[in-house]
Amino acid sequence: MKFNKWIFYLLISVGSISTAQTSSNKTPLTAIIKNLEQQFSIKFSYAVEDINTISIEKPSNAFNLQQTIDYLNAKVPLNFKALDSRYITISRLDKTISICGFILTEDSQKSLSGATIRTNNSKVTIASKNGSFNLENIPLETSITISHLGFETKEIKATAFFASAKDCPTIYLKPTKEELNAVLIPVFLTSGLQKAIDGSTILNTKKFGILPGLTEPDVLQSIQTLPGIESANESVANINVRGGTNDQNLMLWDNIKMYHSGHFFGLISAYNPNLTNKVVVTKNGTSAEFSDGVSSMINMSTNSEIKNSVSGGGGINLISGDVFVQIPLAKNLEIDLSARHSITDFVNTPTYTNYYKKSFQDTEINADNTTKNSSSDFYFYDYTAKILYDANDKHQFRANFIGITNELNYTETNNSDDSKSKSSALSQKNIGLGGSWNAQWTPKLSTQFNSYYSRYNIDSRDYRIATDQMLTEANEVIETATKLNLYYAFNEHIRLLSGYQLNETGMLNQTRVNNPFYSSTKKSVLLNQALYTETEYNKNNTYFRLGVRLNYFQKFQKFLLEPRINFRQKLSEQLALKVESEFKNQSSTQIIDFEDDFLGVEKRRWQLVDNQNIPIATSKQVSLGFDFNEANWNMELNGFYKVVNGITASNQGFYNNFQYQNAHGSYTDRGIEFLINKTTQKYSTWLSYTFSQNNYYFESFSPSTFPNNVDIRHSVTFGFNFNLQQHFKISFGAIYHSGIPYTKPVAGNETVKNGNNYFVNYDAPNSLNLDDFLRLDTSLSYDFSFSPRLKAILRAGIINVSNQNNIINRYYKVDPNDTSKTVQVNNKSLGLTPNVSFRVNF
Structure with missing residues (x-):
């Protein structure tokens, strides 16, 4: 097995x-x-x-x-x-009671507005400005969880309110070191989504409600609900944030940098959402602590608090099954474990069939050929482990491990001649190992020490019996890093962060053929160091974070200075102005090789910059916007301007005359993002719109300026969640965006000959657009209890309810039967795809 x-x-x-x-x-x-x-x-x-x-x-x-x-x-x-x-x-005594309370901070004993009060039967309310809350018809056996970002979560039994049902007790929450980065909107679009005061979006998977089409809180699918974040080809492995490519997103899992993001070659997230505790998505104004990711940062964290009893759960859907458990071994020691595996070893579901067709369309694996028999075996799995140890109240140690694997085996036999068989295999793996030490030296001074090891491998093998030829290809990334952060809180409003980071990254690309023998191995190593500091201020109506990061690339003897600004000022009780700006860099990129790909499925290979053929990518971004919050109405309007320099033609995936050329260039994306959201205890509805104009500039090309491959001018998302009953929720929504650009051949002169080979003779690059994309999704959720401790949830969802025939990519190939003509190839999105999940948690 x-x-x-x-x-x-x-x-x-x-x-x-x-x-x-x-x-x-x-x-x-x-x-x-x-x-x-x-x-x-x-x-x-x-x-x-x-x-x-x-x-x-x-x-x-x-x-x-x-x-x-x-x-x-x-x-x-x-x-x-x-x-x-x-x-x-x-x-x-079978009865329900009404409960109330006042939530205060433990240290300053000030009212804590915006705290989330949630029962284990999914009743939710938000503390008012004076910290008060009320909940009615609460069964006595109910557990009430009170949480607020920057404060430790507290759980209280409803029976504790029984003796004082006519009084409203005071409940104190203890602050943590995240207190300055407070929640601005505690329930955003759906329960479990929050908006932080620094503009980032927080996804709490444990409290996740429901989103259209989803049966689980898939991290990389959920964030596409936000304006400015989408996937041009409907893949979580190809998230485009404000016009960027997927390799321009910094992906962190418990402070470990990950180089792989998707199972099923990008259709579902590779990170188990049931173990991931919190996800922070930042598009601009990033903390100076972080580098890489010139488009965005997606920072995932797992549980970091030691429980007093065993908890866990398991579930299954039409793609995979998983299980996780959190086991306290002592008062100060806990181990958390999880594992997930595709169910394709046992059954091929309609969901799997649709995902398979989407992933492998237009490849030799899915090619229709009546002269051949073929079979394929595809599966994936991931697993994690975490050890939590508290030496005392002031020193905490954490160790993490994650493993992600995708495996594909493919065989092909000629119906008339078994000697013309072939056997192929493709494997993708990413493992990460990390550790951290958090120390509170004084009430004002604390430190955090992190270290990690990350390794990514993709290996391909293609053996042809007729020629006894074996082709193997490999791409490997190994990265180690160490980071030390020092935090000093001058008072409850001002905090200083200073730190140092050391990264060493090595990458290998290898191709070998046994007959005739050929071997090519390219290795490169890069050592980066950085010093950074920032100050954060949060008082009354003003939030301000100012930072700077100094990067040093030892191999090139090159310094890069990166300022960061994040500012928010309330202009009234309802309206706030916000300004965000950042300079960032990136020292690794994914090269797309159309001639020498992995079975036609995976064409991307990680490569390090060399400051010549592949320069260091740098970005400059600024955004200006307004927030409006009143009576559960949330509105955002942001204008942004971003320039990314140092991109190469080989990492853009051109289907035009620049496909095989080497050149350095840039892209500029400017646009407007708008979102309006109304959230109540009964329902939530939202509408978002993004206008974006995204253009390339390559000085050596003609024309030098043309639309970006992911230039989506207009994008709209709509959603509506409704609680039909206390335990029954339904959600439906729509995604619409303009078709992406493509390039057609020159009419009447579709191909050109170079030597003995024919190539497509493309017209002006990205001068046409595909038809608009439209998708309708829906989900429903029902939760119930087997006992006060054993909870269950049943969810069902349908992606593309109307079975819309969306084309997400178009390119051309030389017609093998007539080399003067071309064949149009259309890659299509998922058709109507149902999914069902069932989970039990204890």
Whole structure:
């Protein structure tokens, strides 16, 4: 078997473990009952499971029997009833209560507005400006979770409100070092999506509600709901942020840089959303702490808090199954494990079939040929492990491991001649190993030390029996890095960050043929160092972050200075002005090789810059915008201007006359992003629009300026989520955007001959556009409980409900039957694709 499936069985076995722990300074009810039996010579009749977890203050010794019973009925969610002078029954009290409270910060005891109050049966409310909240019809066994970005999450049982149902208790949240980067909009588009005050978007997968077409909180699919973020070819491995290419997105998983993002060659995220705790997406105004990713940063974090009991879950959908478990081994030690595997070893579902056709269209794997028999075997898996250790209240240690794999095996046999068979294989892997040490030296001074190792491999093998020829290709990336951050909080409003980072990156590209023998191996190594500092200020109506990063490339003896600005000023209670700007660089890129690709499926290979043929990519970006928030209405308007220099023709994937040329150039993207969102406890609806004008400039080309390959002028998303019942949600939405540019051959002169080979004779580059793209999606979600501790959720979704025939790419090939003509090739999007998922969490 390709994957150690016993890992799943092991995790499921471990996940069935449950622990219970009672921690209270009050007296257990069982002990109180025994004392009362002796004091009044009475007997209580009850079920042990109804009372063994309850603790309260002892009733006064001055109470008589009736006063004692009245006291117990008022203090606990049980019914004490005297049958006669000797026997008293205790039964469960099936009722709901209304709860309320005031949320304050533990240190300054100030009201904490915007905190999220959530029950385990999905009731949600937001604390008001004075920190108050109310929830009605809450079952007594319900758990209430109170959270706010920058503060530790607190969980309280509804039974704690029972004795003081007429009073609103004060609840204190303890701040963490993220306090300055506060939440601006606690529920944005759907539950689990939040807007931070620095303009970044936060996805909390544990609290994720529902989005159109999705059955799980897929990180890279969910962020495409945001304006300015889309995928021109409907692939999560090809996320385009404000006109950038996919390799211009910095992808971090628990501070480990990852070089691979998608399973199924880009159709679903390679990161298990059920273990990922928080995702921060930043398009501009990035912290000086981070480099690389001249288009965006996608920073994923897993659980970092040690629990007091075992928790976990498992699920299955029509593509894969997964399981995860979080096991506290001691009060200060925990291990978190997860694994996910495609189900293609057992069954081919309609979802898998559609994904397969989409991934492998126009390749030799999916080619229709009546003269050949072919078979393919494709599967993927990923797994993670994390160790959490708290030496004490001031020192925390974390160690992380992640592994991602895609495997494809393909065989082809000629119907008339078995000697003309071939066998091929393709493998993609990315593993990451990281560790961190967080230390709080004084109330104002803290440090964070991170180190990681990341390795990416793609390997291809193609063996042809007739010629006894074996072709192997490989692309490898190995990166190690160390980072030290120092934080100093002058007060609750001002914080200083200073740090140092050291990166060493090595890349290899290799091609070998055994008959006739040919071998080519190219290796390169780059050492980067950086110093950075920034100050962050957040008080009343003003947020300001100013930073600078100094990069040094030892190989080229080159310095790059990168300033960063992030500013937000409230102009009124509803309206705020925001300004973001950054300089960034990138020292690695993906080259697209059309002549020498991996089975026609994966044409991208990572390469390091050499400051000559492949220069360091640099970006300059500025954006100006306004936020409006009033009565659950959120509106954003942003104008942006971005210039990226140092791109190469070989990493753009040109289907025109520049396809095989080497040149340096740039692209400029300017546009406007608009989003309006109305969110209530019952529903959420949104509409976003992006106008973008994205052009290349290559001085050595003619024409030198022409539209970018991902120049999508107009893009619109619409969504509507509605809670039909307490546990039942439905969502539907639409995605529309202009067709991307393409280049057609010259009419009447479609091909040209060079030596013995014919090539497509393309007309003006990117002068035409495909038809507009339109897709309608829908989802529904139903959650329920097997027990207070065991929860389940059933979700179903359909991508492209109307089965729209969208063309997402068009290019031309020389007609093999008539070399004077060309054949038009259209790559199509997913057709109507259903999916269903079922999850159980404990």
